[in-house]
Amino acid sequence: MLDYRIIPVTPFAQNCSLLWCSDTRQAAVVDPGGDIPRIQAAIAEADVAVDKILLTHGHIDHAGATAELARLLGVPVIGPQREERFWLDALTQQSKMFGFPPVEAFEPDRWLEEGDTVEVGLSRLQVIHTPGHTPGHVVFFDPESRLAVVGDVLFAGSIGRTDFPRGDHATLVGAIRNKLWPLGDDVTFIPGHGPQSTFGVERATNPYVGDGC
Numbered sequence: 001m002l003d004y005r006i007i008p009v010t011p012f013a014q015n016c017s018l019l020w021c022s023d024t025r026q027a028a029v030v031d032p033g034g035d036i037p038r039i040q041a042a043i044a045e046a047d048v049a050v051d052k053i054l055l056t057h058g059h060i061d062h063a064g065a066t067a068e069l070a071r072l073l074g075v076p077v078i079g080p081q082r083e084e085r086f087w088l089d090a091l092t093q094q095s096k097m098f099g100f101p102p103v104e105a106f107e108p109d110r111w112l113e114e115g116d117t118v119e120v121g122l123s124r125l126q127v128i129h130t131p132g133h134t135p136g137h138v139v140f141f142d143p144e145s146r147l148a149v150v151g152d153v154l155f156a157g158s159i160g161r162t163d164f165p166r167g168d169h170a171t172l173v174g175a176i177r178n179k180l181w182p183l184g185d186d187v188t189f190i191p192g193h194g195p196q197s198t199f200g201v202e203r204a205t206n207p208y209v210g211d212g213c
Helices: 036-046 066-073 082-089 091-097 169-183 199-205
Strands: 002-009 014-021 026-030 049-054 077-081 110-112 117-120 123-129 138-142 147-151 188-191
Touching: 002 036, 014 036, 014 117, 014 188, 026 036, 026 117, 036 066, 049 066, 049 117, 066 077, 077 082, 077 138, 082 091, 123 169, 138 169, 147 169, 169 199
Parallel strands: 026 049, 049 077, 077 110, 147 188
Antiparallel strands: 002 014, 014 026, 117 123, 123 138, 138 147
16 A cells, blocks of 8 residues: 655645555655755655655756755656656756755656556556646556645645646646546545645535536
8 A cells, every 4th residue: 555744845835745655665755846854854754765756747846856856865757747848947947936946957767648657666656647737747646545646736625827838727627627536536635735635525615626617
């Protein structure tokens, strides 16, 4: 089974996630936007072995610490989808724009596509391409534990912004309704910011993508 811990990082209180297989203790860090010492402390406290970094998308608060953390841990970077390249190439400019410490651009060791899978120990995460907030955004879903890491696609009571370059509101809403809702109302999700929720609660109450919209 997949266990996890949410690690708030950066001034934007971004939900970096530490996922690990309870059987093997192999782990992945998802969206290390910053605050590397805090992430390292969480890894040590969980007593797990991180063997990869996963990215949902290329915004600075999700990807800013990726290159440095990958070097420190000696692990590959996996994701997002290749349409996110222009955001990763612009990380240095993003750091200046949003007042982050200087960071370096990088290219993932592996780009992801719809239908790919990523292993965390014995758990196999499904990759779902969910554009709209950004063009190459992906969601990671574990069918066994009924857990999804959704980045900035969906929040408790809200959805991701679409006013960034190459964002599109209709595309984002379509991705949520056509790709996430079919996974099941019982799925718990970790958003990029704020508290967790379930797809069922959001279908019933979310004013942007709920069934009553």
